[in-house]
Amino acid sequence: MDIRQLRTFHRVAALGSFTRAAAELNYAQSSVTAQIQSLEVSLGGELFERFGGKVKLTPAGTRLLPYAGQMLALADEARGAASPDAQPEGVLTIGTMESITSYRMPPVLEYFHHRYPRLQIALRPSLCAETLHSLRQGLFDAGFLMEAETQHSGVHSEVLGVEPLVVVASPGHRLAGATKVETDDLRQESVLAPEAGCAYRELLEAELNDGTGEPVPFLEFGNIEAIKRGVGAGLGISLLPRMTVGQELSAGTLVPLAWEPPFELFTQLAWRKGAQLSRERRVFVEQVIEFLSREYQES
Structure with missing residues (x-):
């Protein structure tokens, strides 16, 4: 068992695929397979259990995973201590x-691309609950959360800022010109929303269903761009982070409704509690906090 085998094991576990792990690590797929077989x-x-082109951890693999994460972090820390002037390198998941990803990360990724060209940032789409689970398991090096709660078992989280939220509608909507919109007004509308598990959807759902007896139906549109198009076409209203609709509000293709959310959502950067931060993870955490905290303060 060596560090290279453990790193390969860790990437296959994180990605659920030998092929994707090989591409990320710049190995031939046969090399990934050989390393895993040698480790086994x-x-x-x-x-791993192999089925349908995908892989899943066996109980033994699940038990090994947190140890692999700790050993890799310690190896990265040792490398950094031995070569303090070396540039951060490798892959951060x-x-x-x-x-x-779409509205906050581009300038951060551009900075890392130019400042640390040997460090690859691999972004993995994940709901907050899945991100927390993957952090605790050591599958992610760090993760973004957008939650009302700021304390999470097993992880350390740094609040970057309060995420401004806005209810949007088409310009011709009946509530578009109202000086004040009540929660009861929203209960009469079709609500377009991302998939279940999204924090701001769940907060709005709880608010609209509070004491009403009959749940307000939500129309799932999958992603933010589809939601914005649906709202613009007059299919309903939606609660979204303000950053995602800035261009549409400026252009007048969507309008904000005069409803103030009675809850707050905090965007956070999180990593596994108790884990030693490698040089690479420390650089990422420090730079993201500096970039995004400043952006939230200015917004």
């Missing part, structure tokens, strides 16, 4: 969500 032989048992 040395440990005396199978680490970051759990994130559509709104952060």
Whole structure:
């Protein structure tokens, strides 16, 4: 069992695919397969179940995963201590969500691309609950959360800022010109929303269903761009992070409704509690906090 085998095992577990792990690590797929098989032989048992082109951890693989993460982090820390002037390198896997990826991360990724060209940032779309689970399992090096709660078991989280939310509608909507919109007004509308598990959807759903007896129906549109198009076409209203609709509000293709959310949502950067931050993870955490905290303060 060596560090290269453990790194390969860790990437296959994170990506659920030998092919994707090979591409990310810049190995031939046969090399990935050979490394995993060699690791399985040395440990005396199978680490993955293979089915339909995908792989899933066996119980033995699940038990090995957190240890692999710790050993890789320690190896990275040792390398950094031995070569303090070396540039950060390798792959960081970051759990994130559509709104952060599309609207907050581009300048951060541009900075890392130019400042640390040997460090690859791999963004993995993930709901907050999935991100927390993957952080605890050591599958993600860090992850973004957008939650009302700021304390999470097993992970450390740094609040980047309060995420401004806005209810939007088409310019011709009946509530578009109202000076004040009540929650009861929203209960009469079709609500377009992302998939279940999204924090701001769940907060709005709880608010609209509170004490009403009959749940307000939500229309799932999958992603933010589809939601914006549906709202613009007059199919209903939607609660979205303000950053995702800035261009549409400026252009007048969508309008904000005069409803103030009675809850707050905090965007956070999180990593596994107790884990030693490697040089690469420390650079990422420090730079993201600096970039995005400043952006939230200015917004």
